[in-house]
Amino acid sequence: MVEAAAIAFAKSSAIFVGKKVAETVISYVVNKALDRLPLENEDLKTKLKSKLSKTQAMLYGITLQEIQDNQGLVEWLWQFRDAIQEAEDALDELDFFDLEKVCNRKAESSSSLVPKFMRLQLSVSSNNSNSSRKNLKNALMRLESVFDDAANFRVVTGHGLHTSPQRNEGRIQDTTNRNETTRVLATPVFGRQKEKDEIIEWLGVEAPGRDSKLSVCAIVGGGGMGKTSLAQLVCQDKKVQDHFGDMIIWVHVPKRFEPVVLVARMLESINRNRVTASSLDILQLDLTKELVTKRFLLVLDDAWEDGENELWGQFLSPLRNIIAPMGGRILLTTRMGSVADAVKRQMPSNEYKCVVLGGLDHRDIMQILNHHVPPNEDLELRSVAEWIVHNLEGCPFVAKVIGQYLRDNTDHSNWNDFLNKKVCHLDDIAPRVMEMLRLSYEDLTSEVQLCFQYCSIFPSHYKFRMEELTEMWVSSGLILQSTKGNSGQEKIAREHFNSGSGTLGDLTVMDCLLSWLP
Incomplete structure (x- = not known):
């Protein structure tokens, strides 16, 4: 009896680990599969996309205890896994036949006289490819049925209203545990005096009438290098506090960058009141009224979004137009050089500065x-x-x-x-x-998480180069299809690599792991 219970516990634990992996894999597999469906299956695409988000929400909320207590849920998770694997198998077949077509075309173009057996092979490949597309559609229809069954467990487990971190990060109501204040540092900061002095000079506290335009300074550094601590150290300097008074505004940037969220948080930081408006125009008008007669220092802590230049433009444009005494200053912390570059593109060259934090001596x-x-x-x-x-x-x-x-x-x-x-x-x-690594890992997109998981096949001290690893990612099908073809996929893979390491050259798996520290 005890042995049976132990086996059941081990199985449910394994399923629980599998479902945690599925949270990462499901979006990737389903979205890739939907991209391969022909246009006549648009209705199936729409239904699957709608049901996908609800199933992800349930998966995110399930606990190990609920799996152990509910045999029906265990069986559903196995069905879910089988449906995903069936879709993956069909995708693998399609990828194989795509490669086979490319090879056949090259062979055909190398000779004007194509042998009869080659023409027959091309015909067979075409039929096999059509059969694989049919298999993919059947797999997705089965997956839709599994999604429908998930509704029963959303009611039983009570997780129907949960959302995953990626889906919840853009809301104004943020449940982050990070402190968004300039509270006193728990321990002294060593070795950053030069950078602190450089930033304080940029703030213009010694020459208050020097400039009335908005200016941005990005603090860029790897995980654990003390970016937030340096920003706090600057904000706590007496000269800075005397200069900006109570208009030092500290905002933690959500992973999914949304101007309306940032503006709302700025207003809440200034007024200490909950913001009820949801219109960006209204919020920015209210913010302008608060800032137009004041000096202000805005700290945007831990920014990750680097791909939406127009959103950074929406956020920064009204602030640039405020003619305030001495203007405004924005201090941005990020571990990604690409984020700093995205902000730099929105600012005149003389109104942007970047401080890069290396290792301490x-x-x-x-x-x-x-x-x-x-x-x-x-x-x-x-x-x-x-x-x-x-x-x-x-x-x-x-x-x-x-x-x-x-x-x-x-x-x-x-x-x-x-x-x-x-x-x-x-x-x-x-x-x-490991807690720092986990938090940083959760900040990555699902596709980058899969690429990161791929690194686990290497020994801990195996050395690889960026080009080698990104080629493996592409050839293993971890990079979603791009309209630009393989060259576009390789570019995306390099961006994924740089979003984690920010460095080129020889790296070990441990280097890659540590580079994802927040």
Whole structure:
């Protein structure tokens, strides 16, 4: 009996893990399949798109306990998995026949006399391709039936009104846990004095009448490099606070960039009241009234959207037209250079600035470590600390986490153990680093998440180059079909790679993993 219960638990746990993967895969597979359907199946496309969002909402809300308690739900998840796999198989067949056609055309063009068996092969391939399209349509019709069955479980589990993070991120009511205030920093910031002074000079606090135009400064840096901490450090400077008074506005940028959301959050930050209007024009008019007679500093924290230039234009244009004393200043933090470039395109060259945060030097990282672990007179421990700092590659966040770990484990064996183990094997450190990775992973689009998952097939220290990896992504069918053909797909793959790493050259899987830190 106990053994049977254990087996049931293991199965439901496996299904739960599978459904978490499905949350990423489902959109990719269904959208790719819909792209391959002919125009006469437009009605099926419309119905599937509508039912897809509802099923995703249910999948997002299901818990492991609900799966264990509901055998019918377990059976539905297996049916769902089978339907997705059937659609994937049909897509694989179509991709194969597409490649076969290309090869046959090349062979045909290389000779004016095509052998009879080649003409027969072309005819067979065409018939097989038509059969695969029929299989794909049947698979999607089966998937539609599975979607219909999902409605029963939305009622039972109570998750019919849930939405996934991607679908909820554009609403004005945001449930983010990130603090959108300039609260006092919990720990000192080391090694960013030069960047702080550079930004304060750009703010013009020493020359208040210098410029009445809007100006933007982007802080760009990798995960854990302290972009938000630097912005907070600037905002807490006495000269900055005296200059801008109570018009330092801190807004966390939603993953899906929407001007109406940002403007509403700005108004809420200024007035401390809930915004009820939903029209962008009305909100921007209200915002203009608030800012027209004041200096203001707007901090846009953690921006991700780089593909919608017109949306950045909609947001920035009214702010550029405000003639305020000294104008306005926008401080933007982002880990993506492409986001900074998207904003730069909306600004005159003399009204845009970019500060790039690299790794801290050895002395600064040592200061962070010493802040959490007071300097020890023990020469051996000091020597170990030097080696630890050498291995951190200038990342202040990792230095902080490791410092807190070593503070509570001050004997020689623990420190030496740290040197001989990877961070992921240290129980007290790994969860905090992995939590950052998880949050950053969830910020990626479904397609980029699939590309990221693909990297798990490599050993942890396998070195690959961008061109090699992106070619694998394209050839494995992870990049959706583009109207521009293969060259367009390869460009999209490179954009996916750069959205994660921001760097070219030799990378290991761990480099790629750490590059996705927020």
